[in-house]
Amino acid sequence: MTAFSIVEDRPIDGSGSQRQALTRDDWAQMARELSPPLVALWGDTRTVYALLRQPDGVRLVSTFVEDGGYPALSPARPIAAWFERMVHDLWGHTAVGATDQRAWLDHGRWGHSPPMAMRPGPPATAEPPEFGIAEDLDQILLGPVRGGIEPAAHLRLGVRGGTVEQLEAWLGYTHRGVLALMQGKSPRAAARFAARLVGETTVAHSTAFASAAEAALACDIPPRALALRQVMGGLEQILWRLDLASAVAEAADQPSSLAARNAEALRAAANLAFGHRLMMDCVVPGGVAADIAPGGVETIGRALRQVASPETNPDVRRLEAAVMALPEGEVFAPLPVASGEGLGHASGPAGDIWHWMSLDHGQIASVFMCDPGWVRWPLLKARMAGGQVDDLSHVLATLRLSSSGVDL
Amino acid sequence: MTPWRTLARTVLARPAAAPVPPVDRETASSLAGRLEAGAQTPLGRSLAVLHIDAGSCGGCEVELRSLRRAVYDLERFGVCFVASPRHADVLLATGPVTRNLVEALELAHAAMPDPKLVVALGDCAVDGGVFKGSYAIAGGVGTTLPVDLLISGCPPAPERILAGLRALLEANARSRPGISSR
Ligand code: SF4
Numbered sequence: 267m268t269a270f271s272i273v274e275d276r277p278i279d280g281s282g283s284q285r286q287a288l289t290r291d292d293w294a295q296m297a298r299e300l301s302p303p304l305v306a307l308w309g310d311t312r313t314v315y316a317l318l319r320q321p322d323g324v325r326l327v328s329t330f331v332e333d334g335g336y337p338a339l340s341p342a343r344p345i346a347a348w349f350e351r352m353v354h355d356l357w358g359h360t361a362v363g364a365t366d367q368r369a370w371l372d373h374g375r376w377g378h379s380p381p382m383a384m385r386p387g388p389p390a391t392a393e394p395p396e397f398g399i400a401e402d403l404d405q406i407l408l409g410p411v412r413g414g415i416e417p418a419a420h421l422r423l424g425v426r427g428g429t430v431e432q433l434e435a436w437l438g439y440t441h442r443g444v445l446a447l448m449q450g451k452s453p454r455a456a457a458r459f460a461a462r463l464v465g466e467t468t469v470a471h472s473t474a475f476a477s478a479a480e481a482a483l484a485c486d487i488p489p490r491a492l493a494l495r496q497v498m499g500g501l502e503q504i505l506w507r508l509d510l511a512s513a514v515a516e517a518a519d520q521p522s523s524l525a526a527r528n529a530e531a532l533r534a535a536a537n538l539a540f541g542h543r544l545m546m547d548c549v550v551p552g553g554v555a556a557d558i559a560p561g562g563v564e565t566i567g568r569a570l571r572q573v574a575s576p577e578t579n580p581d582v583r584r585l586e587a588a589v590m591a592l593p594e595g596e597v598f599a600p601l602p603v604a605s606g607e608g609l610g611h612a613s614g615p616a617g618d619i620w621h622w623m624s625l626d627h628g629q630i631a632s633v634f635m636c637d638p639g640w641v642r643w644p645l646l647k648a649r650m651a652g653g654q655v656d657d658l659s660h661v662l663a664t665l666r667l668s669s670s671g672v673d674l
Numbered sequence: 675m676t677p678w679r680t681l682a683r684t685v686l687a688r689p690a691a692a693p694v695p696p697v698d699r700e701t702a703s704s705l706a707g708r709l710e711a712g713a714q715t716p717l718g719r720s721l722a723v724l725h726i727d728a729g730s731c732g733g734c735e736v737e738l739r740s741l742r743r744a745v746y747d748l749e750r751f752g753v754c755f756v757a758s759p760r761h762a763d764v765l766l767a768t769g770p771v772t773r774n775l776v777e778a779l780e781l782a783h784a785a786m787p788d789p790k791l792v793v794a795l796g797d798c799a800v801d802g803g804v805f806k807g808s809y810a811i812a813g814g815v816g817t818t819l820p821v822d823l824l825i826s827g828c829p830p831a832p833e834r835i836l837a838g839l840r841a842l843l844e845a846n847a848r849s850r851p852g853i854s855s856r
Binding site for chain 2: 371373375376377378381410411412413414415416417418438439440441442443444446447458459462463464465466468509512521523526529530533537543544546668669670
């Protein structure tokens, strides 16, 4: 069993826990039980991993893949289905007894399949999966090119007289192969992929990734680096909410210039203080890439006062106080070149983000990045069920789903 | 040092690389004001842009939306977004062009009427960016379609996108007989 620690961007219980390697039987037993709920499921060449939610935090379990398979979690935990399809398409492991075995990420367009298996074979079939829309319903097909400024995704709606009775999403169009690109690299070199999983939550993903590396190597980062991460994360959170307000207003054909103006003021301030409007690549394993620019504290403070409103006030004030009270000292402490395994967390604007990695002499042996998209995409189906087709753009605007976060 | 210098290296206009007037790093509003003045010269009609996510992280879309929203108010300047390739003058793609999206990109391009202008927005779209070498990407819009304009940056700032689109607008106007942007 590997030494394992959980590092949070805010302390919650569960630190110092270890990954439990389960026997096939124990995993099968867990698979039959409804709890604990699943947070994420992923694999590598020989193992599958499940992150489970506990009352006091999370628990990580794993089991070896035997005869190319492992007992499926989807019968008791429907949320596992997309993860199981992803694990199959990337590593070739079959979830035995799964509720859904259709292709997910693999659209039959890659040179080899499964791309991350020990011995990849020829490409998979290029047929789209069977969609389960009932035959007596009218079908509406949307995407992957949807116009507007929307992420690539294919949506199928089964409609009767304007009412949506079924909805299926097929993703994978933005699969860039990030996990494979990260393998064999140092956490420092791989951080740019974590920063580019989801651009709108780049700070949160970079923080979860850096925390995983720091947990794997049992390193602490300087207090000033931690505080700067919190400031950047707080800015990203406010920006996300402002963009949400803009998107919802636009979906209702009533663009809100105030939200857009406030977001612009904050991005301009972030650019001056941290050198990037989205703060991409600013959080790195070991700390932050650079200290806040001279005058940055005042710039951020001014922008925050400008955007303060009744809804954002408590957060804005907290953030302003944090910027004003930055501890002195270093902003980076180099990580040792060593082996270990770690889990990192960040509470991102769209929900919890979990990153996991195992390091072998300073290089990433296996890695996974879990975006809140895995739990948010299924909400689309729930929100649209029984609703009107015309509601779709409003529902999409409120959910602000990212394809790249789950497409990997 | 000026954005114009970097832009000049990255802006390629298919109708004999039209020189782009220098774009200063001014405030967005003054830039917008100049654009507005430019847009009042006869340009025929405005450019209809179809955005395609070809594997973007969403960062380029953040800046594209910033550009479209109040601060940069794009539609006053002769640029509007459309949802169908059949109504699009410009295909504007972001992302490194994933293999899973190549066919959709080709189909959209085929369905466009002339002049079928193509813009690659962001480092990913320019040449694959940090994703170069992945099994899952084609490696930039140019691997799949003839590109008229490359706008680099990760993501490009709104001013930069605006400058690029303006160059395209002017080049497009010049390429139409009897219409001048000057
Ligand atoms: S260029 Fe940068 S911001 Fe744009 S899609 Fe690529 S990684 Fe994201």
